[in-house]
Amino acid sequence: MRRLHPVSLAALALTAPAWTGTALAQDAPAIAQADAPPVDQSPGEGEIVVTATRLPGQVQTDSPPILELDEQQVAAYGAASIADLVAQLAPQTGSGRGRGGRPVFLVNGQRVSGFREFSRFPPEAIRKVEVLPEEVALQFGYPPDARVINFILKDNFASRTIEAEYGMPTRGGTSTAQGEASLLTINGPRRINGSVEYTRTSPLTEAERGVIQTPGTDPTVPGDADPADYRTLVARDEKVEANATFTTGLGEMGSGKQFTLNGNVTRDVRTSLSGLDTVLLTSPSGDQALRTLDADPISRRTTTDTYSLGSTFNAPLGDWRYSGTLDASRTDSDSRRDRRRDTAALAAAAAAGTLAIDAPLPSVADAGFDRTLSRVWSASQKNTLAGSPLILPGGEVNVTLDAGYDWTRIESRDSRAALGETQLTRGDLNAGVNLNLPIASMREGFLDAIGDLSLNLGAGIDHLSDFGTLTDWNVGTTWKPAERLALKASYIQREVAPGLSQLGGPVILDVNVPVYDFTTGRTVLANVTSGGNPDLLAETQRDFKLSANYDLDWFDRTNLVVEYFSNRSSNTTEAFPLLTPAIEAAFPDRVTRASDGTLLAIDRRPVTFAERSSSRIRYGINMSGKLGKPSPEGEGQGRGGRFGAMMGIAAPSQPAPASGTGGGFDPARFGEMRTRFCAAPEGQAPDLSGLPERMLERLKGEDGQIDPAKVAALKARFCAADGGGMRTFDPARFAALRTALACGVEGSNADPATLPAEIADRLKGPDGTIDPARLAEFRSRICALPADGSGGTGGRGGWRGRGGQGSPSGEQAAGGGRQSGGGGGFGGRRGGDGQGRWNLSLYHTIELRNRALIADGGPELDLLAGDGLSDGGVSRHKVELEGGVFRKGLGARLSGNYLSGTTVRGSGLPGSSDLKFGDLATFDLRLFANLEQQKWLTGGGEPGFWKGARLSFRIDNLFDAHQRVTDVNGLVPLRYQPGLIDPVGRRFEIEFRKMF
Known part of the structure; x- marks a missing residue:
């Protein structure tokens, strides 16, 4: 197979049938400046060999993604921001490892300083989302304790957004009002974002x-x-x-x-x-x-x-x-x-x-009053260097080196303390290395009988100014015996110091705190002390994981994930646990009682346990598909697509080459693509290497394989005598258009009378006359392009259409405005392929073991058999559900969580009581409507004010579920009244969002 030279598909995107048009428009940039690797092939009759290219910004890893979302699938979530989208993806992005917290975030496959860099970006700016396993974090200098989310952004995008939200419980009593304004401009490698948000809760x-x-x-x-x-x-x-x-x-x-x-x-x-x-x-x-x-x-x-x-x-x-x-x-x-x-x-x-x-x-x-002042300084600098310095028979060796310095300082002062100001400082000089060694490779033809096999090795060191030197190391393997099956195993051992706030946080006393006393079986108001404990020890963690990821032939994409985790730690830092008799016996100096045994005070500062051990299985399924049939030819392409086709002017695109720079339509490259299609002998399929993934999906039949009939139909249309309506770029027509628009003439305006009739018709408003605002916007876009019609590099290329990048539907037209993959186009309000989207994710976690050894030689608590460290104990079963549907601007999403019931034992002495925590299942429902797509609201014409507007309605805890807690007599202790456990209960929220 010969190497495919860069080819722009923008013109094809504007004029292809409905079943290919949108895919071409959205994915042309993915191949605009990407070369397909040369692969020798000898296709048989009717056989089509496809070599796909990687989308710029994707993470290069041998670990298959757990979840992938394209633009339409992102739009189906109806999220207001990337932060909102991440919250909705909790089941897929959560880790069962039991360590870490928030996922690792990447933008265009690269590290960022923090989530706040892009958390306020509108989801419409996203081109693709990848959710990857925890082990991928090692490639970027992070510990492998959280999943990785990579956001691939569009190359060109602009929006201004305002949002207003109001929410309150159905039982009233409190409310939350929120307002936010933000702007975002993406122009190739340049991004500018600003936002202001105000929230008030009564x-x-x-x-x-x-x-x-x-x-x-x-x-x-x-x-x-x-x-x-x-x-x-x-x-x-x-x-x-x-x-x-x-x-x-x-x-x-x-x-x-x-x-x-x-x-x-x-x-x-x-x-x-x-x-x-x-x-x-x-x-x-x-x-x-x-x-x-x-x-x-x-x-x-x-x-x-x-x-x-x-x-x-x-x-x-x-x-x-x-x-x-x-x-x-x-x-x-x-x-x-x-x-x-x-x-x-x-x-x-x-x-x-x-x-x-x-x-x-x-x-x-x-x-008077007591006053606590604290000031926390923190700074973290990290350097990573990643490359492939060696090539083994099985492929490239990937190496990641990281080094950095973390600095934290806490200054606190409490008017109740006689010691004055407390100051704690920690410096952490750290370094690490990670190697990914390919052992066998089907692609390279080395030991391919066993599939793809790689070995991962890593080690790190931390020198803490207050804790000395801590080390960590890990080893893992990824085996893909078949294309659809990936098996992983990993072991991690590391030493971890308590957080500085856990060691030296300001001591704060809260009075009149309701506390259930297991010893007496009564609820009392006690004084509770919180803050830091300087006597905490360094923790040693040993984690083992086995996982399998299997792709199924269901719907557009379905994958099954099965994971087993085993964690064991010594000298663990724990929040002070539930005050059961066993805990009080282990920490008697933390409890103060009156002479009659009444609980008066608890010191809840952190403590050290001798050992913690747990194991669990987590398995789940992710499914996604489409709803309805594709729109008829031309529907959803928007005015930009039809206009570009009529004029024979390919809408300038802004491709996304690996370097991150802009690009433009290249007539020669488009001609090469057309020549390659048309040069294929009759009855033989053309070379499809380098075509974007979404276009290839359009060419597949019901069996998931490339359908020769669809390819032949596309070829016939592409190679018709007149180009099948797909006229390539005409420099003369483009030059005449620039002359009619008076481009480059200082102080001149376009004369509507000189415009081609088909263009003038597209610029008319509801009254039948040319809209001056549309004409001015169209003129500014065309005149901003180079005289040769190319999209330029890094400029404001792309014809910003009505409802293009600002449409919250995510179903952008082929000429969807100023955005990556959108191409040019004036309009494109409905966009997309006309099909809806649906998805469903369901995960089940089963706790197999969960034990805590308080002290060497002391009691060992079985948290699955009645011992407790926190309110509610540890549930053996946990279920997470997330799914939704979206079509024609209307969407609905449902999420749910289930925790099985637990029992926490009392002392068994007179007056003491066991507590039973019942099962708890909660569901959240979200409904949203893109108002510009609702004909009953817009009258079927131009959306006017409703352009870019969305209305959302959300109900949290849909069935107002509360966990029921009872003692041995079936009574609810005062401490566990529903109003204290969940005072908000069922809550609704309404949100109005508009993009300009």
């Missing part, structure tokens, strides 16, 4: 949920205030956030060098209430009364200011790829909490008989 009190108060806290004298009115379940919260990101290419065009700078500022003010000041009065006769001083609650107000700065630099260094990231932040926290007032004088007066216990109480002086 408080919710225990009285508004009918929470029964703990005995001994209700006032006993009529007229005193009810403390339930002054205890918040949801705090008052006001938050404002501003974010800006700038990305640009450096050096000469095509150098591949890119620099990003990101800044973020956040202020969050949170106010909560902890009840009222009370005094217990005892008369000389022994009568008692609990009194509230006044309706002045004990409040806590915390103001948190965060300032963040991040930068990324990516550049090729010979055959290597360098990436440097910097993420720095400063967080200032100021927490003020009211002190209890001195009521000793009142108690003494009542005991002496000088104050009647039911008489109005005299005022008591305000005791």
